[in-house]
Amino acid sequence: MSISGYPDAVNELIELLKGLPGVGRRSAERMALAMLDWNPDKLDALGSVLKELPGRVGFCPECGHLSEKDHLCGICASASRDHSTICVVEDPSQVINIEKSALFRGVYHVLGGKLAPLEGKTPENLNIEKLKERVAGGKIREMVLAFSSDVEGRATAIYLAGLFSGSNVKITRLASGLPAGSNISFADPETIAAAFSGRTNV
Amino acid sequence: MAFFLLTFMIKRIKLKDFRNYKHLDIETGNPVNILTGANGQGKTNLLEAVFFVSMLRSFRTSRINDIKNIGSGGFYAAMEVMTGKWAKMLEVEYYGGRKLKIDNAPVVKASEFIREIRTVAFSPDDATIVNGNSSLRRRFLDMFISIMLPGYMSALHVYVTALKSRNTVLKTHGSNKAMLEAYEPMLAESALFIVKQREYHLRLLCENINLILKGFYDSDTVFDIKYKTDVPADLPLVMRKFSNERKKDILRGFTGFGPQLDEIDFYLNGSMMRNYASTGQCRLISLCLKMAEVNILAADSSVDPANIVVLIDDVTGELDEKSRNTFFKIISKAGQAFFTFTEKPSDDFFDNSIEYKVNNGKI
Numbered sequence: 001m002s003i004s005g006y007p008d009a010v011n012e013l014i015e016l017l018k019g020l021p022g023v024g025r026r027s028a029e030r031m032a033l034a035m036l037d038w039n040p041d042k043l044d045a046l047g048s049v050l051k052e053l054p055g056r057v058g059f060c061p062e063c064g065h066l067s068e069k070d071h072l073c074g075i076c077a078s079a080s081r082d083h084s085t086i087c088v089v090e091d092p093s094q095v096i097n098i099e100k101s102a103l104f105r106g107v108y109h110v111l112g113g114k115l116a117p118l119e120g121k122t123p124e125n126l127n128i129e130k131l132k133e134r135v136a137g138g139k140i141r142e143m144v145l146a147f148s149s150d151v152e153g154r155a156t157a158i159y160l161a162g163l164f165s166g167s168n169v170k171i172t173r174l175a176s177g178l179p180a181g182s183n184i185s186f187a188d189p190e191t192i193a194a195a196f197s198g199r200t201n202v
Numbered sequence: 203m204a205f206f207l208l209t210f211m212i213k214r215i216k217l218k219d220f221r222n223y224k225h226l227d228i229e230t231g232n233p234v235n236i237l238t239g240a241n242g243q244g245k246t247n248l249l250e251a252v253f254f255v256s257m258l259r260s261f262r263t264s265r266i267n268d269i270k271n272i273g274s275g276g277f278y279a280a281m282e283v284m285t286g287k288w289a290k291m292l293e294v295e296y297y298g299g300r301k302l303k304i305d306n307a308p309v310v311k312a313s314e315f316i317r318e319i320r321t322v323a324f325s326p327d328d329a330t331i332v333n334g335n336s337s338l339r340r341r342f343l344d345m346f347i348s349i350m351l352p353g354y355m356s357a358l359h360v361y362v363t364a365l366k367s368r369n370t371v372l373k374t375h376g377s378n379k380a381m382l383e384a385y386e387p388m389l390a391e392s393a394l395f396i397v398k399q400r401e402y403h404l405r406l407l408c409e410n411i412n413l414i415l416k417g418f419y420d421s422d423t424v425f426d427i428k429y430k431t432d433v434p435a436d437l438p439l440v441m442r443k444f445s446n447e448r449k450k451d452i453l454r455g456f457t458g459f460g461p462q463l464d465e466i467d468f469y470l471n472g473s474m475m476r477n478y479a480s481t482g483q484c485r486l487i488s489l490c491l492k493m494a495e496v497n498i499l500a501a502d503s504s505v506d507p508a509n510i511v512v513l514i515d516d517v518t519g520e521l522d523e524k525s526r527n528t529f530f531k532i533i534s535k536a537g538q539a540f541f542t543f544t545e546k547p548s549d550d551f552f553d554n555s556i557e558y559k560v561n562n563g564k565i
Contacts, residue, residue, distance in 0.1 A: 115384060117370040118363075123381065151363040151388060159384035188314060189353055 010036070062134070064110035064127040066092045075099075075107055082106045084141040086134065088160065090114050090153070094146065106144070109134065114147060114156040121152075123159070131160075135167055145173040149194065211319055211511050211538045212252065213289055214282035219274035220254075221247035222563035232556040235540045239560035245542035248560065249323065249513040252540060255281045255292050256321035256511065257345065258302075258312050266296060283319055285509065292318055313352040320349045320505055322495045322536070323513040328488035332468055332475050339466040346495055347403050350502065354399055361392040361461070369456045376452040383444075389460065390440040396461045397433045403498075404429050404466065410494035411487070417528040418486070423471060425487065430465040482520075489517060493532045500535035508537035515542050 085106030177195030276297030
């Protein structure tokens with residue numbers, strides 16, 4: 001321990017916490033100091049959760065969503081889901097988010113990123129082979145592409161649409177435009193432009 | 203008094219570690235402001251700061267690192283501006299990444315931020331727009347259209363990102379046709395939009411410059427702009443060009459056509475300025491170019507003339523009296539002006555101006 005700094009254990013904790021997204025030095029310090037106030041049982045629980053994390057959490061061998069290690073995820077294992085409609089998303093947090101709407105009754109496919117050659121993300125390091133396998137299985141009737149509307153998201157959607165254009169799968173993408181329940185007065189010009197070009201009959 | 207607008211744009215400028223300003227906080231509550239002082243004291247730096255907060259770019263450098271005070275980790279620049287009836291605080295922070303705030307609320311999109319003030323900078327370096335290569339004219343034009351049409355900046359951004367991505371794919375995955383095709387519809391769509399806007403705004407500029415020249419000379423000096431693009435006229439044609447050129451693109455490792463290669467050339471009385479114009483002619487036309495920008499902005503119905511700010515860095519000195527008057531008349535269409543001079547000039551125009559003495563990063 002340096003004369004004026006934190007004890008080594010606290011410093012190590014701060015350094016580790018700093019590696020998390022959105023956490024800077026100051027927040028990491030506050031978190032570390034807060035943990036010092038926790039009772040030993042709670043710290044122990046945190047420690048063992050962290051320790052078991054890699055052993056307990058894995059990826060669903062079917063769709064690539066997070067799952068209990070070596071098991072299908074709940075959605076893929078469920079018989080009440082429509083296994084002929086598959087929604088392709090970038091990462092697991094989007095599955096969770098779409099599930100909150102409780103509207104989509106199909107299954108998912110998690111790519112683990114989007115096509116971004118500038119960052120070295122190419123088809124080889126996305127979960128695309130498995131998607132081809134699932135389509136080749138012949139049970140899929142519709143594929144919904146749910147990507148953000150930035151350059152990478154659009155490129156990924158076009159790439160996948162091209163890849164499966166020869167199959168019998170109907171390929172759709174989510175509408176883009178005004179957020180539901182929002183006030184049109186607050187929409188920015190690009191959103192309005194997207195909403196106009198995607199307008200539908202009433 | 204040349205300015206009759208009661209509201210003027212920039213009321214206050216705050217800087218931290220911006221060029222040679224360690225700390226600055228000044229009120230600028232006057233339509234005509236003059237920065238005076240010896241060379242190298244920071245007059246142009248202050249204009250640069252005003253431009254940066256309005257446009258999120260510098261008119262002098264494309265390297266953000268050049269802007270921070272030497273030895274500091276970044277910089278901060280803020281302005282309190284009148285937009286309509288009340289003031290807004292625009293803040294730009296560059297410590298590591300860029301942070302934008304309007305009235306303390308974070309702003310994510312640059313295109314939203316730059317809509318607040320329309321700034322036109324007159325700088326001695328402007329002559330390079332006329333006699334330099336086409337890329338400088340494209341850069342000038344892109345900036346101008348971005349002020350007129352915030353959506354243009356987004357289209358450029360989409361285009362550049364998709365182009366870089368496709369070029370990377372050409373180098374690393376050239377044989378993967380599907381990957382190349384993934385970027386082509388986006389490129390085609392934004393390229394067509396960019397070309398259409400460039401054509402339109404160049405025509406506006408050209409017409410306007412000819413009007414301004416008539417005010418300078420009574421003779422029949424004719425200015426012309428020739429715009430050459432290899433982007434075909436409509437979407438199916440652009441898409442076909444992509445597929446026809448794909449093999450060549452793979453061999454050379456980059457996309458061989460598009461607005462990034464557009465040629466823009468200026469002609470004065472029929473001869474190409476880049477090759478044949480004198481230094482004086484280049485300066486004059488670059489001045490006309492910026493004046494035309496002010497004219498067009500002031501005439502645009504979506505722009506409140508009070509929201510136009512002109513920054514004039516040492517360019518009026520070489521004009522004769524008649525030209526100076528034309529110049530002052532045009533820039534009076536703006537809501538506020540900042541000039542740099544070594545000494546306050548005697549023109550009537552500056553009778554009601556406020557003078558700020560700049561001395562080694564302090565005012």
